[in-house]
Amino acid sequence: MNPTLTIARRELKGYFASPVAFVFIVIFLLLAAFFTFMLGGLFERGEANLLPFFTWHPWLYLFLVPAVGMRMWSEERRLGTIELLLTMPVTPWQAIVGKFLASWVVVGIALALTFPVVMTVNYLGSPDNGVIFAGYLGSLLMAGAYLAVSAMTSAMTRNQVVSFIVAVVICFFLILVGYPPVTSLLTGWAPTWAVEGIAAFSVMTHFESIQKGVLDSRDVLYFLSVIAFSLFTTSVIIRAHRAG
Amino acid sequence: MIQVQNLRKEFGPKVAVNGISFTVEKGEVLGFLGPNGAGKSTSMRMITGFIPPTEGSVKVGEFDMLENPIPAKRLIGYLPENAPSYADMSVRGFLAFTAELRGLSGDAGKKAVNRVLEMCFLENVQHQSVETLSKGYRHRTCFAQSIIHDPEVLILDEPTDGLDPNQKHEVRTLIKKMGETKAIIFSTHILEEVEAVCSRAIIIDRGTIVANGTPRDLKMRSDQAGAITVKLVDGNGEAIKAKLSHLNGVDRVTILSERPLTLRVWPRKGSGSDDVSRGIADMAFQERWSLQGLQVEEGRLDEVFRSITLPDTKSTKEETK
Ligand SMILES: Nc1ncnc2c1ncn2[C@@H]1O[C@H](COP(=O)(O)OP(=O)(O)OP(=O)(O)O)[C@@H](O)[C@H]1O
Numbered sequence: 376m377n378p379t380l381t382i383a384r385r386e387l388k389g390y391f392a393s394p395v396a397f398v399f400i401v402i403f404l405l406l407a408a409f410f411t412f413m414l415g416g417l418f419e420r421g422e423a424n425l426l427p428f429f430t431w432h433p434w435l436y437l438f439l440v441p442a443v444g445m446r447m448w449s450e451e452r453r454l455g456t457i458e459l460l461l462t463m464p465v466t467p468w469q470a471i472v473g474k475f476l477a478s479w480v481v482v483g484i485a486l487a488l489t490f491p492v493v494m495t496v497n498y499l500g501s502p503d504n505g506v507i508f509a510g511y512l513g514s515l516l517m518a519g520a521y522l523a524v525s526a527m528t529s530a531m532t533r534n535q536v537v538s539f540i541v542a543v544v545i546c547f548f549l550i551l552v553g554y555p556p557v558t559s560l561l562t563g564w565a566p567t568w569a570v571e572g573i574a575a576f577s578v579m580t581h582f583e584s585i586q587k588g589v590l591d592s593r594d595v596l597y598f599l600s601v602i603a604f605s606l607f608t609t610s611v612i613i614r615a616h617r618a619g
Numbered sequence: 620m621i622q623v624q625n626l627r628k629e630f631g632p633k634v635a636v637n638g639i640s641f642t643v644e645k646g647e648v649l650g651f652l653g654p655n656g657a658g659k660s661t662s663m664r665m666i667t668g669f670i671p672p673t674e675g676s677v678k679v680g681e682f683d684m685l686e687n688p689i690p691a692k693r694l695i696g697y698l699p700e701n702a703p704s705y706a707d708m709s710v711r712g713f714l715a716f717t718a719e720l721r722g723l724s725g726d727a728g729k730k731a732v733n734r735v736l737e738m739c740f741l742e743n744v745q746h747q748s749v750e751t752l753s754k755g756y757r758h759r760t761c762f763a764q765s766i767i768h769d770p771e772v773l774i775l776d777e778p779t780d781g782l783d784p785n786q787k788h789e790v791r792t793l794i795k796k797m798g799e800t801k802a803i804i805f806s807t808h809i810l811e812e813v814e815a816v817c818s819r820a821i822i823i824d825r826g827t828i829v830a831n832g833t834p835r836d837l838k839m840r841s842d843q844a845g846a847i848t849v850k851l852v853d854g855n856g857e858a859i860k861a862k863l864s865h866l867n868g869v870d871r872v873t874i875l876s877e878r879p880l881t882l883r884v885w886p887r888k889g890s891g892s893d894d895v896s897r898g899i900a901d902m903a904f905q906e907r908w909s910l911q912g913l914q915v916e917e918g919r920l921d922e923v924f925r926s927i928t929l930p931d932t933k934s935t936k937e938e939t940k
């Protein structure tokens with residue numbers, strides 16, 4: 376069996392053996408429902424789409440996703456099992472990807488469990504399910520980006536709390552640079568090209584266009600690059616840690 | 620099987636391992652000795668490919684650990700210091716996971732897990748989660764992991780640490796037995812262990828190898844090696860000491876204790892301990908001493924260890940005064 380899958384399976388079991396996965400899923404579902412129906416007013420708007428559902432995801436993930444990812448490598452360092460894992464016939468890259476995939480699956484399961492919302496809007500009206508699908512894809516990609524950032528921060532320290540906080544700060548930054556109130560503030564004194572350039576680094580900019588149903592390859596590419604870059608940095612950090 | 624060449628590791632300004640070289644063949648059990656912080660664990664981490672050396676090379680089988688780490692790691696079983704394991708897994712689950720990483724899945728994996736569960740006496744706790752185990756059991760679980768694929772090379776960092784005397788004995792027996800067909804390196808602070816299982820021992824101090832030889836060779840370096848201890852029921856210590864000093868081939872005699880009267884006779888360089896002890900026996904017979912015991916000292920490893928790793932201390936010389 377492929378070592379990446381072996382590691383991913385073990386991690387996944389670990390998520391469900393500890394309450395992390397359950398707590399995450401339950402809180403995610405509760406908060407998603409709260410934001411969608413109370414703050415977003417899904418019913419009152421009388422539109423058959425899931426905009427009020429997806430709009431809140433960047434913020435919802437901001438705290439929940441780093442909580443899933445924070446143990447990825449810091450726990451490994453704390454327990455000393457990293458020494459065991461990396462002296463197995465496994466490349467660091469296989470271990471990094473395996474762990475990342477497992478955490479992504481946890482978030483994916485939580486996201487999949489929101490299917491009643493889709494059924495509801497389909498029951499109440501006739502939404503464009505293509506747009507909904509794009510929204511889910513964007514949301515999953517964004518969660519992946521946050522997770523990869525959390526993987527990176529968890530490799531830096533054996534302390535999960537530190538890993539969590541640093542991940543939240545980085546993800547917050549990734550949101551802010553493209554958040555309309557912030558960008559409009561910037562346009563006051565910076566040239567437009569600069570503001571747009573900075574906003575191009577934001578998850579917000581890319582998530583927004585995907586969630587509108589515009590599945591642009593550049594947006595997908597953006598999220599995949601954030602994931603690839605963060606995981607690559609993770610491998611660099613782990614190598615540096617081993618070298619002492 | 621294991622070739623270590625000029626291995627060196629620096630942590631910032633600190634030199635943890637300073638150019639060590641040695642080889643271990645199949646059928647050898649190499650004991651790694653040295654005071655705390657000598658660099659034993661660091662060396663083992665480099666040999667197993669966990670940390671990259673600053674300089675030097677490690678070859679396992681025909682594979683270079685730096686250039687070809689995966690096939691090299693396949694040959695190795697490794698028990699890291701402090702025996703880490705995934706706390707949230709059951710013993711069986713943990714072993715099955717490591718078996719699978721070693722390429723043993725399905726039936727082969729199950730067989731391998733059952734084999735090591737039995738070898739390490741873990742059957743009773745196989746369904747218990749690792750975090751609820753006692754320290755000794757955790758240690759055994761990680762040890763079981765290291766032998767799950769029946770590796771050709773075993774690197775064990777303090778394998779008997781935290782085990783009860785029965786388990787220590789079992790693990791020693793196991794290491795000795797496996798040492799007949801594998802290349803084994805293990806570190807320990809228990810010197811009797813070295814005598815019991817090692818075919819060769821290396822003493823490391825401050826990152827360099829200060830002694831390398833069979834336990835017998837090392838013991839011969841001891842001051843005591845070859846000295847003869849004479850025990851008598853009673854008698855005048857000083858008078859007997861004077862008589863013994865004039866015996867052929869005797870360098871000097873010291874009184875270790877008056878009651879019971881115990882003396883130590885140091886043969887002169889070049890004269891055999893056996894001849895001298897025969898002389899002592901003859902003399903005791905002629906003088907009608909009530910001889911109780913006569914023993915040629917083999918030398919003691921702990922004394923050698925101390926004299927090598929603490930060159931400034933006179934602790935080993937106190938008896939010769
Ligand atoms: N990651 C690291 N960063 C900095 N220094 C380190 C690191 N790992 C080990 N050292 C230093 O290297 C030296 C050798 O440590 P090592 O763990 O190899 O000793 P040891 O011989 O195994 O000792 P012990 O008998 O206590 O297990 C020590 O002085 C230690 O402080």
Ligand SMILES: [Mg+2]
Pocket residue numbers: 659660661700776
């Ligand atoms: Mg050590």
